[in-house]
Amino acid sequence: MSAQRPTPAEWQPIQSLLQAGLPQAMLAVGESGSLVGQYCDELQQVALCFAPSAQGLSCGTCRSCRLLVEGNHPDLLVITAETGKRIAIDAVRHANDFLAYTPQVSARRWLRVEPAEALTAAAANALLKTLEEPAARAHILLLSERPSQLLATIRSRLQRLSFPAPRPGQCVLWLEGLGIPPAEALWLSRQFANRPLRAWQLWESGWVTRCPSWIDMLLSLPQQSPVAALRLADNWAKDVDLLLLRELMLSLLADLLRLRNHRPDSIVHVDYLQSLEVMAQSAQAISLWETLEEWIRLPESLAQNRNVGMMLETLLLNWISIWSREKVHGITS
Secondary structure (H helix, E strand, O other): OOOOOOOOOHHHHHHHHHHOOOOEOOOOOOOOOOOOOHHHHHHHHHHHHHOOOOOOOOOOOOHHHHHHOOOOOOEEEEOOOOOOOOOOOHHHHHHHHHHOOOOOOOOEEEEEOOOOOOOOHHHHHHHHHHOOOOOEEEEEEEEOOOHHHHOOHHHOOOOOOOOOOOOOOOOHHHHHHHOHHHHHHHHHHOOOOHHHHHHHHHHHHHHHHHHHHHHHHEEEEEEEHHHHHHHHHHHHHOOOOOHHHHHHHHHHHHHHHHHOOOOHHOOHHHHHHHHHHHHHHOOOHHHHHHHHHHHHOOOHHHHHHOHHHHHHHHHHHHHHOOOOOOOOOOOOO
């Protein structure tokens, strides 16, 4: 998959920042799967590059750029957290030591932390001490989906970066450029217009081909008994990736909410418009929102090592409860 490089016009705010002097502490905000991560790749590459272009983009050929491509640059440290996991204080202590050393290849050392909201309280406080008195030639870039979850004292020491906003139709053209057929690229772009990388990941996983059968089962489930929901949960718990199922459920629930607000033109699952309209009219709004919240919080629940089968049972029972009077509580208890 080729990287999405910004045009000179899109990169102008970052170029101005580079010319004025790159801040030592920065914050990039963007959803997981958006192009913000790739723009951060470009920023750290140009920051470490020996011969950046006049437009503020990396040359791609110097020793520093080659080391970055090889994943072996001694002046770059990236701290990441898997979905639902936390970044511990030991990782931040190691990062603080890394920043204290003199750069080996480039003019600066570069620390990247993502997602920054995954820092534990102890790790955040350890990082705060470094932000208060950063070492010379040390630069820190935090990536966050939910910056409001960061300590206010950390946010106050970060300069927020202004990366290019997605252009209309950019996602579908980008996906087609990667070889995805136009119809599937259009379907993915309806749901992931701001998250093309996530759309590509889902395409690669075969998610698109599984969705029709999943949708058929989910839309028919409210007309069946709770026993059918339990049976489906048992089958899916054996061979379905819950995080992939979550993407579909979030899109279906969002479509129902759009239809309740009389916005049929913006729904994702246009092939199911008639069925979704009927379901939206009879859905209980409170249950709809509660079920949406449960699916949003699913990664956190999985990170707590909860029983997958029981979680899926609760989620599917609460899905059918949107159209019934009984609500099953349990996944968040």
